[in-house]
Amino acid sequence: MSSATNNKRGSLENEFQRRMQDAEASPSADLWARIDHNLTVQENGQYKRGMLFYRQLAAACITLLLVAGGFAAYYFGGSAPAPMAQVQQPNGTIASAVPAGTDTSEESLTTDEAIAAAMQLAVQPLALEPAGQEPVRQQVAIADNRSEGAAEQETQSVAAGFKIEAPVVASVTATSDPSAWHSVPAGKYIPTYQSRKGSREDLATSSMFSRLKSMHGAFTERPASASGFVSAGAPAFPQASPEISDDFRTLSEVVMNRMKQLKAEQEAVQQMYKSEKKTLAAAGGATDTGKEKASAGRWSLGMAYAPSYFEQNIGIPTQMMGPMNSFASFAPPTAMQRSARMMDDAREEHEQEVEPGFSFGVEAKAGFKIGKKWKLLSGLGFTQNTARSKSSYVIQQFWREPGTEKTETPGATTIFLPSISNNYASDSLSVAQTDEFNVLYRYRHLTVPAGVQYEGKIGKDWFWFAGGGVAANVLLQTAIIASSAEVRNTEYDLSDDNSPFRKLQWSGNVTAGVGKRLSNNVSVAIGPEYRAYFDTMLSSPEKAQAPQGKPYTMGINLALNYDLGPGRK
Amino acid sequence: MKLFTKPKSDEDRLIEGCIAGKRDMQRLLYDLYSKKMMVVCLRYAPTTFEAEDIMQDAFVKVFNNIQNFKRDCPLEFWVRRIMVNTALKHLRSKQLLTVSHEAEEVANLSADDVSLSGYTMDELLSMIQSLAPRYRMVFNLYAIEGYNHKEIGEMLGISEGTSKSQYSRARAILQSMLLRQEKKLKEHVISN
Numbered sequence: 001m002s003s004a005t006n007n008k009r010g011s012l013e014n015e016f017q018r019r020m021q022d023a024e025a026s027p028s029a030d031l032w033a034r035i036d037h038n039l040t041v042q043e044n045g046q047y048k049r050g051m052l053f054y055r056q057l058a059a060a061c062i063t064l065l066l067v068a069g070g071f072a073a074y075y076f077g078g079s080a081p082a083p084m085a086q087v088q089q090p091n092g093t094i095a096s097a098v099p100a101g102t103d104t105s106e107e108s109l110t111t112d113e114a115i116a117a118a119m120q121l122a123v124q125p126l127a128l129e130p131a132g133q134e135p136v137r138q139q140v141a142i143a144d145n146r147s148e149g150a151a152e153q154e155t156q157s158v159a160a161g162f163k164i165e166a167p168v169v170a171s172v173t174a175t176s177d178p179s180a181w182h183s184v185p186a187g188k189y190i191p192t193y194q195s196r197k198g199s200r201e202d203l204a205t206s207s208m209f210s211r212l213k214s215m216h217g218a219f220t221e222r223p224a225s226a227s228g229f230v231s232a233g234a235p236a237f238p239q240a241s242p243e244i245s246d247d248f249r250t251l252s253e254v255v256m257n258r259m260k261q262l263k264a265e266q267e268a269v270q271q272m273y274k275s276e277k278k279t280l281a282a283a284g285g286a287t288d289t290g291k292e293k294a295s296a297g298r299w300s301l302g303m304a305y306a307p308s309y310f311e312q313n314i315g316i317p318t319q320m321m322g323p324m325n326s327f328a329s330f331a332p333p334t335a336m337q338r339s340a341r342m343m344d345d346a347r348e349e350h351e352q353e354v355e356p357g358f359s360f361g362v363e364a365k366a367g368f369k370i371g372k373k374w375k376l377l378s379g380l381g382f383t384q385n386t387a388r389s390k391s392s393y394v395i396q397q398f399w400r401e402p403g404t405e406k407t408e409t410p411g412a413t414t415i416f417l418p419s420i421s422n423n424y425a426s427d428s429l430s431v432a433q434t435d436e437f438n439v440l441y442r443y444r445h446l447t448v449p450a451g452v453q454y455e456g457k458i459g460k461d462w463f464w465f466a467g468g469g470v471a472a473n474v475l476l477q478t479a480i481i482a483s484s485a486e487v488r489n490t491e492y493d494l495s496d497d498n499s500p501f502r503k504l505q506w507s508g509n510v511t512a513g514v515g516k517r518l519s520n521n522v523s524v525a526i527g528p529e530y531r532a533y534f535d536t537m538l539s540s541p542e543k544a545q546a547p548q549g550k551p552y553t554m555g556i557n558l559a560l561n562y563d564l565g566p567g568r569k
Numbered sequence: 570m571k572l573f574t575k576p577k578s579d580e581d582r583l584i585e586g587c588i589a590g591k592r593d594m595q596r597l598l599y600d601l602y603s604k605k606m607m608v609v610c611l612r613y614a615p616t617t618f619e620a621e622d623i624m625q626d627a628f629v630k631v632f633n634n635i636q637n638f639k640r641d642c643p644l645e646f647w648v649r650r651i652m653v654n655t656a657l658k659h660l661r662s663k664q665l666l667t668v669s670h671e672a673e674e675v676a677n678l679s680a681d682d683v684s685l686s687g688y689t690m691d692e693l694l695s696m697i698q699s700l701a702p703r704y705r706m707v708f709n710l711y712a713i714e715g716y717n718h719k720e721i722g723e724m725l726g727i728s729e730g731t732s733k734s735q736y737s738r739a740r741a742i743l744q745s746m747l748l749r750q751e752k753k754l755k756e757h758v759i760s761n
Contacts, residue, residue, distance in 0.1 A: 012740065013712040015685040016693070020713050023690050024604035025611060031621055032599055035628050036592065042633070043590075 048273050055269060056298060059262045060368040064378050064450055066255045071448055071472065073248050075504060297565025300367040300375070306529055308555025310359035310385040312441065314537050315546035316347055316419035342431040346393035346415035357386030357440060359553060363449060367561070373454055377469065381447035385553065391415065392436040394486055397429055411488035414439050416480060420500055420544055437484035443537070445473040445505070458514065465525060466512040473505040473533070502539040507531050511557050521563045529557040580644055587635045595632050602645060603628075606652050608690075612697050612709050613656035627655035653714060657724060660702055685747075687754070696746050704739035711736050 363381030370376060394412045416439070418429070451469015458464055478501050480490040492499035513527015536548035583601075586594025606627070610620035631651050638647055685693060697705055706725065710716045711732075716724070718732040725732070 009712075011684075012744065016712050017715070019685055019690065019693060020608065020612065022605070023608040025607040025690070025694075027603055027607045027621055027624060028617075031603070031625060032596065034625050035599065035632075036596075038625065038629050039592075039595070039632060042629070 044276075045273075048269070048276075052266075052269055052273070053298070055262075055266060056368065057370065059266065060376055062258065062262065064376070066258070067378065068448065068450065068472070070248075070251060070255060073251050075474065297563050298369040299564040300369070300561055301564065302365045302367060302377075302379075302559055302561040304361075304363045304365065304381075304557055304559040306361045306363075306555045306557045308359045308361065308385075308529070308531070308553040309356045310387060310553045311356060311549075311551060312385070312387045312443075312537055313549030313551045314416075314420060315544065315548050316350060316416065317545040339429070339431045342393060342433065343395075343415070343429075346391065346395070346431065347419060349391060349393065350389055350415050350419075353391070354387060354389040357388040357442075359383070359385040359555070361447070361553075361555075363447065365449065367453070373456065375453045375455065375467075376451075377453055377467070378448075378450045381449055381471070383445045383447055383473065383553075385443045385445070385551070387441045389416075389439045389441075390436055391439055391482075392433055394432045394434050394484075395429060396432070412486055413490065414480070414482060414487060416441070417490060417500075419546075420538060434484065434486060437482055437487065439483070439487075440479070440481045442477075442479045442481065443475060443501070444477045446476050447474075447507075448472045449509075451509070455515075461517045463515050463517070463523075464513070465515060465527070466510075468508065468510040471507050471509065471531075473507055475499075475501055475503045475505065500538055500540070502535055502537060505537075506534045508534065513557065515559075515561075523561045523563075525557075525559040525561065527557055528554070530554050584635060584638065584640075584644065587632060598631070599628060602648050605645070606648060608694070609649055609652045610656060611694050612713065613653070613660065613706065615698055615702070615705075619659070623656045623659050624652065626659070627652045630655060653710070657706065660706065688750075692750075696743060699746070700739055700742060704735055704742065707732055707735045708739040708743070712740075 361381055361383035363379055365377045365379030365381075368376045391414050393415055395415055395418055396409055396412045397418065398407045398409050449469055449471035451467055451471075453465055453467030455463050455465045474494065476494050478490075478492040478499060482489060492501065494503065509529060509531040511527055511529040513525055515523050515525030517523045531553045533551045535550065537551050538544055538548050541548040583594055583598055587598055603624070606624055607620065610624045610627070611617065614620035614623055627648075631648055634651075638644065688696075697708065700708060703725075707721055710721045710724065711718065718729045718736070721727075721732045721736075722729045727735075
């Protein structure tokens, strides 16, 4: 019989089908018990994954809030300049000009010393130095032991319930007092694991804090005469009173304590979950590793680069400026009219020539998945927005010193700065026409973005996304750079009070696009992005001589994303 | 007031109970189909232990996915399909679906002279289980489940021609086994 005949359904097939179709065989009695157990494990796993998810979500939200709060506290917390900034002041600056012993200087000194003392106090208990060096340190050590005790108690209760090792205890014990380490009941923890974990954390903390200590050492070893805020012969920071409260320091401590607590809780929950799975696996229960892996990879890291078009929307007046009134008293009518005409020409030229320059933004973001489609994003970024124009007019301002006939001038500039603010008053202005030169307006921002993103599948590896968010933009530097040697460049730093530009700018952005997964963990995405700033570039638009618009950018967002954990399967 | 609501059948209530995660309903479904499904698993697995493993995994899948059951076919058929797919996955994970060559002689016999009436279920099952995994799979899918060779090829990741040739070989091996059994039986009768 040929194989072709063997492929056709015959009596053999029919007979087998008839006999097998309704055949029955009893499975072993414990099979249902195994299935029941398996289902119970799954239900518990789902519950724990849910709990873990909400904990992680809470941690992400708290971290976001704390970062934003810390940043806001840093930015709005006080106008007292940092010690380093004061040290770097040249002779005759604020620090040396203010007489020692005045209320203002004492207050700022006290605050600075308190911050320094707090830094040292934070360093000392963890650096494992010999005990009893300073009485202040013991207070902090007591506080630390109290929190460690709470963490240990929590972990012990978890470990007692599930018979697991507790790395949280090991790590905390390793960084605490040696006598406390020995008070841990023998046999409860694996010594090798404890020492390994402890040593690793010791290395990390000691190296970090040794760097801090060296920085602190640099402070304390600085000669008193070199600084305006450390008085001669005065003791260094350790003697500062820790009771002095400082909002930023308190906030930082709260942040650190909360982060430690959350980390400990997360580790305990994860350990508990893993150990239970191990126990159940050992007992014969089937595991659902796929779902576990999926829940492990909620976090992701990403970098984005966005070249863009920037419209600064800074208006300058089309009518004669205010200073020309005073100019009238010093110049003959014909010269005044000629200068006024040239000013108008300069402004008109600026209006016509100003155009967007190359702008870009880079961001490093951490993402946290909520469900399968949504993602919370936050991070840190830097943007450089530029505009450019051409000019053939040079403006020079003059002031007369009161009581003398001596005049002062800051140097030649373009029509831009004298036109944006009424505060730019001067006793006289001179306008001169020169060869055409280029002017670049550059704004550098540090950005702290926070947003949400929604992802949908297109194909196997392709996806689309849409998202939006807000960002706090701190103006780090503004520069107006002219290509002509006759015109001075103008730069404003973050701490420059003369800057007419807004130092903190909030913005909102929307983006959408497509992405491709290059591997289980790595994906790239591209799409247009629109960013609108909520305020004008000028900090006091009401003082401006012309209506001010709100700036915006339009660009292309290129992103590279890395999913932590096992990634997509 | 719902005047035209279709009365729910027992199967509907069973399915809804399982979707709600009620353990007593799940037990009921298990009791209803476990015996038939055990035979399905035994046909695909080489041993009873493995058959039970397959059945355990398959029933967990049934309970986890019963909300996806569209009721366009009998529930038993849907459960059976999950059993078969789980068995395939199980054997694939153990890499038992590689092609092997039977060492035994294959007889070319006519299919018409085969009768299974004298064999018990255990004997028939042990014959199927003694086939090489790939042959057993193709034989089960074609002869008993009723899939055609194209579908089998897609399920196993092989070509239609390979499925046909493997089925042909599996069939010949089974016929050879049946013939030998018959000879033994005749010899036993003559000697008595």
